[in-house]
Amino acid sequence: MTLEFPFDPLKRSEEVENQVTSGDKRLYYRFRAAPYYGGIATADAVGCSFLCAYCWNYNRNLHPERFQQFYSPQQVADKLLHIAQKKSFRLFRISGAEPILGEKTFTHLIEVLRLINLSKPDSLFILETNGFFLGYQTDLLNKFREFPNLKVRICLKGIDHNSFEHMTGAQNDFFRFPLTALKELEKLGVRTWPALMGDLFSREEINEFEKLLEESGIHSQLELEYLEAYPFVLDNMRKRKIRC
Numbered sequence: 001m002t003l004e005f006p007f008d009p010l011k012r013s014e015e016v017e018n019q020v021t022s023g024d025k026r027l028y029y030r031f032r033a034a035p036y037y038g039g040i041a042t043a044d045a046v047g048c049s050f051l052c053a054y055c056w057n058y059n060r061n062l063h064p065e066r067f068q069q070f071y072s073p074q075q076v077a078d079k080l081l082h083i084a085q086k087k088s089f090r091l092f093r094i095s096g097a098e099p100i101l102g103e104k105t106f107t108h109l110i111e112v113l114r115l116i117n118l119s120k121p122d123s124l125f126i127l128e129t130n131g132f133f134l135g136y137q138t139d140l141l142n143k144f145r146e147f148p149n150l151k152v153r154i155c156l157k158g159i160d161h162n163s164f165e166h167m168t169g170a171q172n173d174f175f176r177f178p179l180t181a182l183k184e185l186e187k188l189g190v191r192t193w194p195a196l197m198g199d200l201f202s203r204e205e206i207n208e209f210e211k212l213l214e215e216s217g218i219h220s221q222l223e224l225e226y227l228e229a230y231p232f233v234l235d236n237m238r239k240r241k242i243r244c
């Protein structure tokens with residue numbers, strides 16, 4: 001797939017979704033017990049609507065076609081439940097990629113959620129998403145109300161149009177889509193919160209951004225996360241001329 005920066009993330013989402021799905025199956029490359037949130041069963045997928053300079057899974061998301069193993073929702077749920085049982089975890093997530101690229105991946109995710117909920121009603125699924133497609137197609141959000149054991153963490157990539165384009169590689173017109181997703185989720189009463197890479201912005205910029213969130217009708221507290229400074233991440237940041 002040819003990719004020129006900045007790209008149209010809607011077009012990219014569609015193309016990537018076609019690469020990483022086959023029927024109701026999606027490409028994953030690993031299932032693991034991860035230490036985050038105090039211990040969480042994690043399915044690592046490939047394929048994203050963005051291509052963030054600081055993505056720890058950059059090369060896999062740049063070349064999802066290198067992976068071959070498609071998993072059905074039942075297979076994903078079984079693997080995650082097995083890890084959770086072995087490690088006495090109650091938390092679950094999909095990582096490494098964007099879980100929702102379009103309607104096919106959304107349906108796959110909902111089925112994984114349903115199966116985990118059915119087998120383990122005391123579970124908590126933390127949906128880590130860039131919020132892009134959810135902000136584009138807000139009618140999907142209603143479905144989340146069926147899952148009280150779901151929390152949605154929307155990872156925001158920039159504090160304004162320019163930083164959004166610079167970090168994600170996606171055209172800056174799409175900056176507001178994740179904010180729309182957050183606002184609508186809050187309105188629906190779905191548990192959600194925004195996260196931002198804290199070490200890429202000054203305290204003043206973050207304060208201003210918090211004001212923008214509030215003015216946009218987003219009231220949940222902003223979480224600051226910190227960069228995983230792998231050498232290839234620093235190299236990608238240098239190439240995009242991002243200071244860190």
Ligand code: SF4
Nearest residue numbers: 048050051052055097
């Ligand atoms: S949105 Fe997340 S998974 Fe996608 S490229 Fe950015 S950091 Fe990687």
